[in-house]
Amino acid sequence: MKKLSLGAASLVVGISTLFANGGAWQTGVPATGSASASNRNRKTDVTIENETLKIDLHPEYAVVEVHYRMHNTGPRAEQEFFFPVERWGKNPDADTDVKGGDIGHYQISVDGKDLKWTNVSGAKEEDSETASGKFWQQDLHTIKSWKKSIIPFERNQTREVAIHYGARYAENDESVSDDSHISDATFAYSLSPAATWKGPIGKGEIEINILHPEPEDVSIEKPKERFQKINDTHYEWTFENLKPTLADDIRIIAHSKYDKYPTGYSEEDLSRRASYVLREHQYFLDHTDYDATASSTLAAQGKHNYDVVNIKGDPTREIASPWAEGVEGDGIGENITLNVKRPLPLYGLLIQPGYYEYDEKEPWLKNNRIAQLEITLNDEHTFTENIPDERFENPYLIRVREYTKPVNKIKLIIKGVYRGTQFRDTCMSLVELRAPLTKKPEIQAAR
Template identity: 30%
Template sequence: MRIHRWLAAGSVLLAQPALANGGGYFRGGVERAGDVAGFEPEETEKIRILDEKLTVALGQKSADVEVRYLMRNEMDKKVKVRFGFPVEESFDENDFGMPDQVENKKPDQPGYCRNYVITASGVSTAAKWQAEEKSGEQKPFKGLAGWLISEITFAPGEEKPVMIRFESSYPLKEWSVSDDSSTGASLFKYRLSTAACWSGTISTGRIVLKPAGIDPQELKVLKPVNRFKKEGDAWVWNFENLEPAMADDMEVEASPSVDTFPVRFGSSDGSEYVNRGGRWSMSHANYQIKASSTLPADGTHSYQAENVKTSRPDIAWSEGARGTGIGEWLEIIPEVSKPLAAIEIWPGFTSSEEYYQANARPKKISIDLNGEYQFSVDVPDRRESFRIPIKGYSKPVDKLRMTFKEVWPGSKYEDLCVSGVKLHVRLDKKPKIQPAR
C-alpha cells in the first residue's frame, strides 16, 4: 500500500499580509530561510481572476482535472507574480486504520500529482515543489503537503490565459476480515477558498463535475451545499463575483464505500455479495463464453476464453486473429438471466507489469445486451479491474457481447488479452451474509 499526495485543486494561493482576509491563508512574512521556509508568494495582489473554468472528469481510481483562468494585471506597469498551487496530503490506510509508511525522502516534485502541467498564454511554465511546514498546525494549512510554485510575468493591463492540468488519485482506504473486505469511498477535494488571496472577486466561473467511467448515480457533491445543479449526468456550478471562502471548498464522492462478502465460504467460483453504498448486487462468473478467435496454446499455456471466468492474473484469454485485435469479441451467455448492475473486466494480461505492457489491452469496448441495447465505454490503461455500470437497461440479460473497438498497443506483441470478466447482478434486498470466520 502507499501514500498519495493529491492536488487539492484550487486557485493558486497568495500570502500577502494586507489583503482582504485571504481566505484565512495569510502568513505575513518569510519565517526562516531555506527550502523548508514558509512559502511566500509575491505580487499576486495585483492580479485579478476574471474567469475560472474548472472541469473535473471523475474516474474510478482518479480524477482528470483541468482549470482555465483568465487573469488580468490591474496595474499600469509590468508585474511578475510568484504563486503556489496547493498540494494536499492523503494517506492510504491499512487494515488497522493507520497510514502506510513510505520512504522518507523529499521529491523534486510530488510524484503523486501525476502529469502536472501549467501554461501561460499557451507556453509551458516551470513548477517547483516546496513543502508546507505548517501542515496540521492551523486550520487553513491543515492537511497541505506543500505547493507547486511558478512565476508568470504580466505586461501593464495584460489579460493572460493560464491553464493547469493534472491527474489526482483518490486516497485508498481498505481493510479485510477473513474473506470479507471493505473499501472506503473515493473522494476528491478542491480548495476554492485559496482564490480569496487574489485581487477582488472571481468575476465569473463555471465548475463542471462529470462522470468518466463511474456510475452517474453514484456521483455526489458532499460540499459545498446548495451550489451545484444537475445538467445531464454532470453537476455544474455557475457563479459571478464570487468572494470564495472555506464554505465554498469542495468535497466530492466519485464512488461510495464498497463491502464484499463471499456467497459461500470455501467456494472456488469467486461469487461475492457486493454492497455499494447501500445498493446490493452479486458478482459471479456463472456463464458460458465464446470468442471470435483464440491464440493457439503455447505448450502448457492456454489462451482460451474460459480463462476469464477465473479472474486469475496468471492466465488470460488472447485473441488469435491477425493484427491488434480490433473488432474481436467475447460473447457471454449467463446460466440464469438476470438484470445486470455492472460488468467487471480485468483488461490485459495482468500477471505482471511486464506482461501487461507487452500485450495489447482493451481501450474502447462496445457493449451489446440482448442484441437490442448498445453502448460504448473507454477503458483506462491500468493493470486493475474496471467496472462498467449498466445504465438505462433493466431487462434480464440473456446474451452479452463485448466487441473491442480500440486497443492500447502492446510493446512486444499485438495479441489482445483479457484476464477476467465478472457479471454483477442486481439484488432487490440485502442477502443473508455468513459471519466471517
C-alpha cells in the same frame, strides 16, 4: 506465429492482498485547489478577473482544467504562483507507498507558453481530518505541498494562465480477511486559496462532467446549493465578485462507499469466488458462475497458457495469464460466449481489458487492448461499448441498460482494438457478472 509479451508470474487483483489478514490503506490525492499568491500571506497587487474550472470525472480519477485571467494593478512584479496539492503521509502498516499519491501530468502555461514549476514541500506531516476506519485504527496524516511558478507582470498587464492535471480519487480503504470495506472515492478542489489574491474573483464558472458509467452514484458533498444540475452528467456553478472562503471549497463523491463479502466461507463457496456487494440501499452479487468458450485461443508459451477460463481470474492459478485470441492480425470479430449457470438480471459486466498485472505496465502496453466490444444477451439484446484505453486498477464496469430479463447467455465480440507497442494479440484478463439483488443478503462477516 504470434508471441505474447509475458509479465510476472502472478496476478495481484487488488491492493488489499498486500495485507496478510487485512489492513487499511490510502490511495489517490486528498485535495487540490485554486492557486494562491503566496504560502506566507504576502501582499499582492494581482487580481483574478475571471476563473473557469472544468472537472471531468473518469472511472478512477479526475481531469482538471483551470483558466485564469489575471491583472496586475500595481508596479512590475515577479509574481509567485502556488498551486496546492495535499498528499497522504506514509502509512506505517502498508507494504507500498500510496498509490497515485501526487497529481499527474501537471502543466501550467501563461499566454499559451509553457511555464516551469518546482515542487515546494510544506511543513512535516499534519494530522488529517479524515477519520481512520472502524476496523483498523490509524493516525492518518497528510502532507501539504505546492507546485510553484514565477509569473512576470508588467504594470497594468493582463495575462492568461492555464493549468491542466489529473488526480486519482482519494480513498481510505480497509479489509478484514476476505471482507473489503471501500470508502467513498472523493475529489476535492479548494477555492479558498484564491482569497490570497487582491480583491474578489471577478467572474467564475465551474462545470462538472461525469464520464464514468454510474452518474447516479455521484454526489456533490460541498458546497451546498451552489451547483445547478443541467442533466444527469453535467453540473454548473457561476458566480461574480466572490471572495472565496472554506465554505466554497468543493468536495465530490465520485463513487460511494461499499462493502464486499464472500457469499460464504465453505470450501465450495470460496471455490466459486462469488461476492455480495452492499452500497447504501443497493445490493449486488458479483460472480463468474459461467462456462466460457472462445472462437480462438493463442497457443501456450512455456508455462503460460491463454485459455478462455483465465477470464475468471482464479487467484489460485500457478501462473496468471489472460485470455488471448489466436488468429493472425488484431482479432477483430473473435468472440467469447458465456453460458451462465445461474440466470439473473444483469446490472453490468466487470472487465479487465488487456494483459493486466498489478504493478506491471509493460505487458498491458505491449499487447492489444479491446477498444470496442459488442455484447449480445440471450441472443436478442445487442449493444456496443466503447472502452477507454486505460490501464484500470479496478475492473471497468459496462452497464446493462434497458434489459431486465434473467440472462443465461452472453456473447462478447471484439469490434475494435488499441494496438500494442510490440504484439498484436488482443487480451482480456477478467470478466465478472454483476447481478442486482432485490433484498439485502445475509452476510457472514469475518468479524
